Amino acid sequence: MTEAAPCRIPPLRPQFAGAAVLLAFLAGAAGAQPVESSFNLYGVPGLVDMPTAEVAPDGTLSTTIAHFGGTTRTTLRFQITPRLSGAFRYSSIEDFYPPGPPPWTEPRYYDRSFDLRYQILTEGRYRPSVVVGLQDFIGTGLYGGEYVVATKAVTPAVRLTGGLGWGRLGSRNPFGSLGDRPSELLGEGGLPTYDRWFRGDIAAFGGIAWSPTDRLTLSAEYSSDDYVQERRDGTFRGSSPWNFGLDYRFENGTQLSLYHLYGEEIGAQVTLHFNPRTAGTPGGLEAGPVPVAVRPPGAAERLGWITDSRTAAQARQELAQAMARDALVLEALQLEPRRATVRLRNPTYGAPSQAIGRTARAMTRALPDSVEEFVIVPVEKGMPLARVALSRSDLERLENDAAVEMLARTRIADAWRAAPPPDPGLYPRFAWSIGPYLQLSVFDPDNPVRADIGARVEADYRIRPGLILSGSVTKKAGGNLDSVTRQGTSGLPYVRTELRQYSIQADPAIEHLTLAHYGRPGRDLYSRVTAGYLEKMYAGVSGEVLWKPVDSRLALGAELNYVQPRDFDQLFGLRSRQTPGGEIPTVNGHLSAYYDFGNGFHGQLDMGRYLAGDWGATVSLDREFANGWRVGAYATVTDVPFDDFGEGSFDKGIRITIPLSSISNTPSRASNTVRIQSLTRDGGARLNVRDRLYETVRDYHGPEMAKTWGRFWR
Template sequence: MPGFRRGTAGVVSRLAMLAGLSVLAATPAMTETTRDRASLNLYGSPGLIDMPTAEVLPDATIAGTFAYMGGSTRTTLYFQIMPRLSGSFRYSSIPNFDTQLSDETRYDRSFDLRYQILTEGRYRPSLVLGLQDFIGTGLYSGEYLVATKTLAPGLKVTGGLGWGRLAGTNKLGNGFGSRPEEFLAEGGVPSYDRFFRGDISGFAGLSYAPNDQWNFKVEYSSDSYDPEQDRGVYDAKSELNFGLDYRFKNGAQMSLYHVLGSEVGASFTFVTNPKTQGIPGGIETAGLPVQVRAPGAARDLGWTTDPNTSASARKSLGELAAKDGIVVESLRLEQDRATVRILNPRFGAPAQAIGRVARAMTRSLPASVETFEVIPVVNGMPMSAVVMRRSDLEALEHEAAAEMLARTSIVDAYGRTPAPDAGIYPKFTWSIAPYGQLSVFDPDNPVRIDAGIRAAGKVEITPNVILSGSVTKKLAGNLDEITRADESKLPRVRTDRARFSKEGDPAIEYLTLAMYGRPAKDVYSRLTLGYLEPMYGGASAEVLWKPVGSRFALGAEVNYVQRRAYDQLFEFQSMTTVDPETGIERDIPNVNGHVSAYYAFGNGFHGQIDAGRFLAGDYGATVTVDREFANGWKVGAYATFTNASFEDFGEGSFDKGLRFTIPLASFLGTPSRDRNDIVIQSLTRDGGARLDVNGRLYEQVRDYHRPDAAKSWGRFWR
């Protein structure tokens, strides 16, 4: 939940979105620098001014647009999901506009989908089918079929047909039946009853870019802005709109517009593309070169009679690995085989850590050792055993990394991992840093934030038994001012958030004892006890089945929870909640949990289903689809459907959202396993709410298994 995700910020609305986008803009986004590249319109999608075009951005492009027109704002996040399919999430504000009170600002969320039916050819135009604001209240609801053709370098012509918002002027006819005029009451529900229904209008436009920087645009718009005119927001005097873009070398765009013959508009767009950024790193020092053995040295076993050789090799390997930030916890040395147990706190690309350890082994181990077995360990759990031949390292150092991958085995490390050396544990680490918790989409105040100081600590009692905690002190904020009436008819498992914020100062975010294990081959386990998150304490147990070479995994989690006191210190409170509006009491069940299935489809797409019982006692499933990149970037969406009706859930109808993972190494230029997880969630509600416990297994385990390790194998020799 936004505000309860440690290290996670939900970023959507104007101020929050711009902060994220300014980070994205720090890196070059598009390799395309010609004047023919697509521009984005006031809706933050490929288009002219208000009207869409059939242009498509490069695959995996992320674009963020902040647009202003006549007092209204539109903040849009656009993602090119696949080469032909794109989606947009938009958050808009319109002053003096409300369905009942005309002097109130209306805040509106909307989603778009676009699909390119035809790509542009020598004589054939590009053809795109689009659904605009097809989920929710439908304020900007409209569908379109649009074609765009490049006539000459920099010169493009566009024409299309529009329904809904895009059929307000000079109507050409009627679509497939009548179109409902009223707004839908249920957010997040596709407005399928409107698709391609009602009047049809035509729109057209022309753009000309004389060079890479400037682009001039004119369009004949079919959107008459009737809802806004009816409420006195705009006074439309013309169907002709005019625009001017200035495009920066990194792909960013600044635009000015004259719209409706009466309004002035402007927009600014940042773009980035995780697909073309490469795997983070490059500023770090180079790894050690492979030390090639002298001819015949591999047959010398004299070292096996020297009791000091193993200790000397262990010391040398540990020192060489430490220069790369890798921790060697133990080394088992045999006459022709060495098994090393490592921790990788530095490299986000697992293959880079493996490659550096392997090269260090060639420089520190006796010449007779031919087989290297590297076992990365996370929270005491051996993830996999990466097995290589020393002679392959010697022969292939200057070849493509794929050649080395073809000769490397990645197998389960269960039962073959040496214990850590004596004296390494216990370990203690701590940190003090600022924190921020955001709440978004409250119609009374779209952005609320708490900010303060967080102190965190961790004691690794043994490799797999970890005591950890976090304490926050709020310095400023307004999350405790959320006073909007609650429409949920479920137990208040999350909607007491304002009171937790108000009374929890200082607050113990979590204080847990976690135990991790490998109970069997291909099986991983976790048991977490204590104050699990800001609102709940208790016990959480999880087991995961994940073969090391498989794209598929299964997991199960069961939780026994007790509601924490509002001050978020050491006490608990009743599991019976009271609706402040109606006085109705509802009980929160103590037990919840899920079974989960995970699958990597290939081409970077990953799916996850979590089915079971949620905190409020509702039963259902969360479906998540992510597009993942080898450099650690992820872009995804999720939706949760339970047996709680839309009416019982309240505003928003069901839980859904977008999520992004941005590796900090992309901006640092040096290796790092740190990342920023951003969740754009519709609202904090009770339905579909899940316990927010640390240390879930799947993301820890998959990094070092073959499907994921292979994605970053290009950095094995780096």
């Protein structure tokens, strides 16, 4: 039989500036969260150009676009923990030419910078809030500065701020010094500027903020930033250290600001806030679940049905129909006098516990009264992922009580050899989807944003459980990726910097065409073998094995790939491995470790050989929320010298995963990941094979399922 899948939107990779538009949309669609503190021109809690010691609510994701005097700053900021926050800023300055290499010739200078802030003291009755901050601590150093700042509310409407700054924030009227501080800009950027932190001249800054209403704030500050670099190029004419601002916050938290700066300039900004932590659980418009059917007294002892061959068939039919009403698929039912085992496929619910709960409710209504133990085995890509055992009596007694009690009585174990085989007729099956695609290249100094857009058709043919033939084809509607320029070479083979040729020649293009096998080779073990056109640039074979106990926070994996570069037209041909930078190796792979640190923090370490033959490691850290949102970052360092790597020094990026159900408010397992990453380089490049095991497996294991167990009765 065949099956038509609903159209899903494939992952998009929009440019950094587009994050502001994205957050604006999400604020309206999913509900923005008010933030009481004002944000400054750097996109962090502050007065006008100076920081304060205020913090945003835990989990707040903020985007600021600010402009004054030929300078535009776009900042994405995330409150990582209640005290720790990080920010990524992309700035452009007109007619600015920094000294030293590279030889800047463009009329506009683009700069990337990263910030970290930590609140070392919270505000008390007599104690101010105190924050220590590193501004542009990974970058060229143009905005480099450190500060310690204190803020205290002296009345409900008035807040005072005072602080000490180094670097940029110590450049106006310094009153002391803590040793020499390097002043040159780093041409490639991307490296921690630890040799400058809290060194050099020290200057004071401060100000006052008055909020006559909960929407309006007036502020005045004394700035300790003399804009030395900008004055040198004549792009800054400030004649006064005083700045004045007016902030207006709308009900949803959006901040609009107007400023008078340094006696000469007028500035403006908009800040958008969204908090995935408090955005609510996706879904809500789906039909409610059926009630648990409570057995009459003594019914559990009736076993007469086991002599009637029609009972099992009728129970299977009724259960399949009940599950289908909840958009769940019964792949098999193994019925015994006291136990029933269900093979479950969940194409609908992003919260696995919701699929488990609805299946259990349906089982109480369809199965004979003597069946006391319900065993539910969810499968993904044909792999049984967990054995979830529940007591029917507990379901009857605890319905709609606190889900935590049900979780305490639920037994989750490994599903190896626990799932009955699927019923005849379920395989093979076919699914397809159509939607838009957007491919980006960002942070090219000649043009910060380049993109191709078009349409994508995807299809899956599931031959049998665990054996999947899949592919996708794109047709470009327009774009300018064919004008991407390569900024120098690292001396490595060109494994990713041929992007321009793929954009010029690949239309239409086969993005991938693969045959993949997923399996369970042993207890706690999972496997994947994928062969074919693995991604847009490479064909070959990719194999992976994962060790992941169902109750463990730790997982270990290994991947080995044998690849050949594809022709630039992205059809069926292959091309030579020889490139101007050298020969592309055929073999690459990694050893990986995954760990759930708790409180939503997930870490990943990948160590091995990358596409260009360089050896190194990638460290990733994501904060994940029970409703499916994720915010994270990664960094890759290999044996390629930073100077040879090129602009940015090493590969790094930020990613935000958005569950589509939070926008549609209906159940969905689909999501989009927004990636903000540096210009594509050859160093630290990894194969983009689809559906790696860890993300496929872990949602149905104990630690992850417990996080969404509040949806069990929904």
